[in-house]
Amino acid sequence: MKGNKLETKKKIAGYFFLIPSFLFLATFLLYPLIKSIVMSFTDWNGFNPEYNWVGIENYVNLFTDTPAYWSSIKINLTFAIVSTLIQTVLGFFLAFAVYHMTHRWQNFYKVALYIPVILPASVIAVMWRFMLSPDTGLVNTLLRFAGLDFLCHAWVGENATALGTIIAVNTWQYVGFTMVLYYIAMQNIPLDILESAEIDGAGKWQKFRYFFLPLTAGTTETNVILSITGGMKSFALFYMLTGGGPGTATRVVSMLIYNTAFVDYKFYKALTMSTVLFLIILALVLLSRWLGSRHSQTE
DSSP: OHHHHHHHHHHHHHHHHHHHHHHHHIIIIIHHHHHHHHHTTBOOOSSOSOOOBOTTHHHHHHHHHOHHHHHHHHHHHHHHHHHHHHHHHHHHHHHHHHHTSOHHHHHHHHHHHHHHHHSOHHHHHHHHHHHTOTTTOHHHHHHHHTTOGGGOOOTTTSHHHHHHHHHHHHHHHHHHHHHHHHHHHHHTSOHHHHHHHHHTTOOHHHHIIIIIHHHTHHHHHHHHHHHHHHHHHOOHHHHHHTTTOSTTTTOOHHHHHHHHHHTSOOHHHHHHHHHHHHHHHHHHHHHHHHHHHHHHHHO
8 A cells, every 4th residue: 555655656656847848848849839720710810909800711722722832842842852762871871871880980070070060050041142143152163173063053053953952961960960869779779789780691782781771760650750841841941041932843731831921921821831741751751760660660
């Protein structure tokens, strides 16, 4: 009996300490989220305290009469999926390479590859705008020096190359983060397992295939979720590097929502767009979790 009472008291104490966290989340996360969804069913302009309930009219208009939104969604999906694939594969192999280096070189590469992650988006944009300049930029200068003039482009000024260029810049910035995630996961693989595999005659390829890949599957799932959500929410890099141009070639959803709310002052429409974007991101996260769980069950 005493043991049961003690356990009950511990549970009550645990719930008691959770109350501040719950209140914080309810105040600054749940309430704004629910309020935004509710206001998306009105004609609120963002300033007038009076508004009218319009039901699903905003959503009907979004799905039937707002092609710009779905064009931006397509850009976001392309950016998020391609960036995630490249970062995941490249980050994994970089981590695998760093893992097998000496301690001194491990520290050097971990710091060197992680530096872009901590740089502000404004610094990244200015730096790459300079390097991608059609006439004086480092990229085209090196291509001309190598006799590859036909590969020179106005990288962020042409429809054919603008989105791919931003994907490359984004990969350069965040591949270090992915590498660190995988490196930590590899460090947590028990050495006795790898040593036993070596004694049994396993080479690097066998260890890579049967140990490093499956034992870092959880990190892959985490990285995919973080990269997909980050890609779908992207704003700063697009805004400062291309401004959504040329034309609307790189106008992502966040830029469209920003312009709708703070330029056109159609907050009701921006809230509707935001709600649908939230549901799309949620669906992608749940899909990633489901695929990850299915992969774990087949192992």
